[in-house]
Amino acid sequence: MKIPMLVIAALLSHAAYAADRCGGVKLEGGSIRLGKPVTEEWVKTAEGKGCLQDLVKEVERYRLVRAITVAAIVTDADRANGKGLAGAKAIAAAIVEAGMPKARVFGLAPAPQRGEALGISLRFVERAPEDVVARVAAVGGSVFLGAEEASLKPAEPGMPVLVNELVKTGPNAKVTIHLKDGSGIEVKPESMIKMPVLQISPTERQVKIEVLSGGIVADVRKATQQSRFEASSRVSVASVRGTVFRFGVEDDGATRLETLEGLVAITPAATPNATPIEVPAGQGTVVSAEGKVSPPRPLPGAPLVTSPLKGPLGGEARFEWQPVADVASYRVEIARDADFLVEARSANVTQVNTLSWAEALPKGKWFWRVTGVNGDGFTGPTSKVYAFTVGK
Secondary structure (H helix, E strand, C coil), rough: CCCEEEEEEECCCCCCCCCCCCCCCECCCCEEEECCCCCCCCHHHHHHHHHHHHHHHHHHHHHEEEEEEEEEECCHHHHHHHHHHHHHHHHHHHHHCCCCCHHHEEECCCCCCCCCCCCCEEEECCHHHHHHEEEEEEEEECCEEEEHHHHCCCCCCEECCCCCCCCEEEECCEEEEEEEEEEEEEEECEEEEEEEEEECCCCCCCEEEEEEEEEEEEEEECCCCCCCCEECCCCCCEEHHHHHEEEEECCCEEEEEHHHHHHHHHHHHHHCCCCCCEEEECCEEEECCCCCCCCCCECCCCCEEEECCCCCCCCCCCEEEEECCCCEEEEEEEEECCCCCCCCCEEEEEECCCCEEECCCCCCCEEEEEEECCCCCCCCCCCCCEEEECCC
């Protein structure tokens, strides 16, 4: 059965354009328009299959679509003899073959409404926009997200992060996630997290982040007494209402907490009813792999940068700062942006407060900062961020 032009009515609120095998895919005003006429026979060709693959990619990038219903709008005669339903199921099968999960694609042949054009209508059922409370704000390096580790896909700015989804970063990669209440979460390199609780309303916030590997830096906005924001690992749970802190899993299974602002209360995961240990700003603690919380200890201070403060980087590519008491090593970070996501790189030095960058840097504007690490492995606040230039 030949089907005229494919018209896809979608419950989408964004617009996207793709120069692809469809001759263009346009998502706008609640519909997707393809640049080529589509028939049941055509979706079986190499070109047609490629077009549906491109269409599925657009749906996957949006990430909020729960299901697609393929509805064949045909004459009463074609509905009665089953041709309409057969055509809808054939296109639904082609969409599944192009990559959509079978459980999310349905084929129907409903009675046409008055004035409704004959053809195929693909209707999307999507997650309500108000349910999306977390989105990818910025990405640096290889970052992936998805429902399962085996099916992770590259993350892009603007993508929603949904409940129980995994977020994974590669080496030298970071991602910043913004929550609806203004809080921010930076997932550090070689880390993986998920958020099994993710609810934010005007009166209440309920957020739980499980750090499966690596670590995060969280800037949590203050919320009501009934609200909860937790970061957890296998051995500990850190609870806050409004603060800035780092929380990470060590190679031996221990958890390290560093409070930069406010107050964080931490308890062993195995004894959630135990009296929380409060870790104020400027202090940190370690929860051992067995769940024992160490007494809070001071973090090192923030280094004071002395050179370069602006202008060109000297011929020796030297970075300098004032020494900080009780610091065993320093980490110098540089990047093309002040958030340290674009072309970010770092180097560590011990027992000295200067570093000559070993590799030649590409020309242009750069940003840098330095952080101290003490003998107990605690990292203090970073220095102020300064810019410098390489070449002309």
